[in-house]
Amino acid sequence: MVNRDKLKKAYAEELELFHKLHPTSIKNFENAKDCLLQGVPLNWMVRYAGGIPLTVKDARGVHLTDADGIDYIDFCLGDTGSMVGHSPEPFVEAMADIVKHGTSHMLPTEDATWNARELTRRFGVKYWQFSTSATDANRFAIRLARQITKRPKVVVFNWCYHGTVDETIATLTPEGDIISRLGNIGPQIDPSYTTKVIEWNDVEALENALKDEDVAVVMAEPVMTNIGIVHPAPGYHEKLRELTRKYGTYLLIDETHTICCGIGGYTREKGLDPDIVVCGKTLAGGIPVGVYGFTEEFAQKAEAELVALYGLVKGIGGTLAANAITMAAMHVILDKVLTEDFYKHAIPLAERFNAGVEAGIKEFGFDWSTTQLGTRTEYWFLPEVAKDGTDAVNHRDFDLDWYMHLYALNRGIFMTPFHNMAIMSAATSEADVDRHTEVFREACEKIAD
Numbered sequence: 001m002v003n004r005d006k007l008k009k010a011y012a013e014e015l016e017l018f019h020k021l022h023p024t025s026i027k028n029f030e031n032a033k034d035c036l037l038q039g040v041p042l043n044w045m046v047r048y049a050g051g052i053p054l055t056v057k058d059a060r061g062v063h064l065t066d067a068d069g070i071d072y073i074d075f076c077l078g079d080t081g082s083m084v085g086h087s088p089e090p091f092v093e094a095m096a097d098i099v100k101h102g103t104s105h106m107l108p109t110e111d112a113t114w115n116a117r118e119l120t121r122r123f124g125v126k127y128w129q130f131s132t133s134a135t136d137a138n139r140f141a142i143r144l145a146r147q148i149t150k151r152p153k154v155v156v157f158n159w160c161y162h163g164t165v166d167e168t169i170a171t172l173t174p175e176g177d178i179i180s181r182l183g184n185i186g187p188q189i190d191p192s193y194t195t196k197v198i199e200w201n202d203v204e205a206l207e208n209a210l211k212d213e214d215v216a217v218v219m220a221e222p223v224m225t226n227i228g229i230v231h232p233a234p235g236y237h238e239k240l241r242e243l244t245r246k247y248g249t250y251l252l253i254d255e256t257h258t259i260c261c262g263i264g265g266y267t268r269e270k271g272l273d274p275d276i277v278v279c280g281k282t283l284a285g286g287i288p289v290g291v292y293g294f295t296e297e298f299a300q301k302a303e304a305e306l307v308a309l310y311g312l313v314k315g316i317g318g319t320l321a322a323n324a325i326t327m328a329a330m331h332v333i334l335d336k337v338l339t340e341d342f343y344k345h346a347i348p349l350a351e352r353f354n355a356g357v358e359a360g361i362k363e364f365g366f367d368w369s370t371t372q373l374g375t376r377t378e379y380w381f382l383p384e385v386a387k388d389g390t391d392a393v394n395h396r397d398f399d400l401d402w403y404m405h406l407y408a409l410n411r412g413i414f415m416t417p418f419h420n421m422a423i424m425s426a427a428t429s430e431a432d433v434d435r436h437t438e439v440f441r442e443a444c445e446k447i448a449d
C-alpha cells in the first residue's frame with residue numbers, strides 16, 4: 001500500500017530538488033510573466049508537475065535538453081505530436097529543402113495528392129482533406145456530416161477529448177444530464193442543444209441516443225486515450241457500426257492518438273469500417289496538421305452539397321491548411337519514418353516498459369495496474385483498468401500523479417502530463433526503457449508502507 005505520510009514528505013523533497021535543479025527554467029518562467037499570460041505560451045503548461053514547465057533548448061530523437069543543460073529521455077513526445085521522434089534525419093533534410101521554395105501559397109502541391117493516396121492505403125477511406133490541427137479536422141467533419149444529414153446533433157463519449165471542439169467538451173452528471181465539462185473556459189451554449197453524451201461501452205445508451213434519428217455523427221476514439229487508455233469491450237465496435245448504420249448516423253473514428261497502434265491506426269489493425277477518419281499530430285512530424293478522410297458515399301454527398309452551395313463554403317478552411325511545408329513534412333514522414341518498421345521497433349519497447357512497471361507494482365504490493373496500446377503504455381492507480389470515462393475519472397489520484405511525474409523528471413525522465421503515460425518511438429532504446437524501470441522502482445520504494 002501507499003503510505004500517504006511518506007508520499008507527502010517525498011513530494012515536498014522532490015519539489016525542493018526540482019527548484020534546485022532548474023534555476024534557468026524557473027527564471028525564464030518568472031521573466032515571462034509580464035508578457036505571457038501566467039508566464040506560459042499555452043495556459044495548460046502551468047499544470048505540469050512542479051507547476052513550472054521546463055524551457056527546452058534542444059530535442060533530438062527521444063532526448064530533450066532543457067535550459068539548465070539537463071538531458072531527459074522523452075516519453076511524452078509532444079503527446080504524440082513527435083511520436084516519430086524529434087527531428088528525424090529525413091524530415092530535417094526535407095524541411096531544409098522546402099523552405100527554399102516557398103511555404104504557403106494557397107495553391108496545391110503534388111505532395112497533397114501523394115499524401116491523400118497514402119492515407120487511403122493506410123486507413124481505407126478514399127477522399128481526404130487537410131487542416132492545421134486535428135481539432136479543426138473534427139470540427140470540419142462535423143460540419144459536413146450535419147450538412148449532408150440535416151441533423152443537428154453529435155454523440156460523444158463521456159470524458160472523451162477530440163481537441164477544443166465545442167460540441168465535444170461536454171460530460172454527464174451522475175443524474176445523466178449533459179453539461180459543459182468542468183473547467184471549460186467561457187463555456188459554449190448549453191451543450192445539450194448540440195450533443196448527446198454517453199458512456200463508452202454502453203450499447204443500450206448508444207441505441208437510445210441514436211433512435212430519434214437526430215444525430216449526424218458519432219465521434220469516437222477507437223480506444224479512449226485522453227482519460228487514460230480505456231479499451232472497447234469485446235464486440236463494442238461491431239455494435240457501434242451496426243447501430244450507426246441502422247439509424248443513418250455517420251461514424252467518425254478519431255485516430256489522432258491511436259495512430260500508436262500501427263500505420264493505419266486502430267482502424268487498420270482491427271479492420272474497422274468508419275465513414276470518416278480523423279488524424280493529425282505526428283503525421284507531419286510535429287508540424288501542425290490535421291487530416292479528415294471519408295468514404296466514396298460520404299464524398300459524393302458532400303460534393304453535391306458543395307455544388308449546391310456554389311462553392312460558397314464557410315466554416316471550413318484555414319488559410320494555412322495544406323500549405324507546402326506541411327504537405328512536404330507529411331510526405332517524408334509517411335514515406336520514410338512512420339513505417340511498418342517503426343512499429344516493429346516501438347511496440348515491443350512499450351511491452352518492455354509495461355513489464356518493468358508491473359514488476360515494480362508487484363514488488364511493493366500496490367493495487368495499481370497497467371495497460372498498453374501499440375506504442376503507448378500507462379499505469380493507473382486502481383487495481384483494474386477502467387471500463388469507461390466515469391470509472392477512470394473516479395480513480396484519479398493527483399497527489400500520486402504529481403509525485404510520480406516529478407520523481408521521474410528530477411531523474412531525467414519526462415512523462416506525458418495529466419496521466420502516467422509513455423510513448424515509444426523508433427529512436428527509443430531498451431536502455432531508455434530500463435532507466436525508467438529503475439527510476440519507477442525507486443519512486444515506489446520511497447512511498448511504500
Ligand SMILES: Cc1ncc(COP(=O)(O)O)c(C=O)c1O
Nearest residue numbers: 133134135161162163254256257
Ligand atoms: C483524439 C484527439 N483528437 C483530436 C485532438 C486535437 O489535436 P490538436 O491539438 O492537434 O488539434 C487530440 C489532442 O490531444 C486528441 O487526443
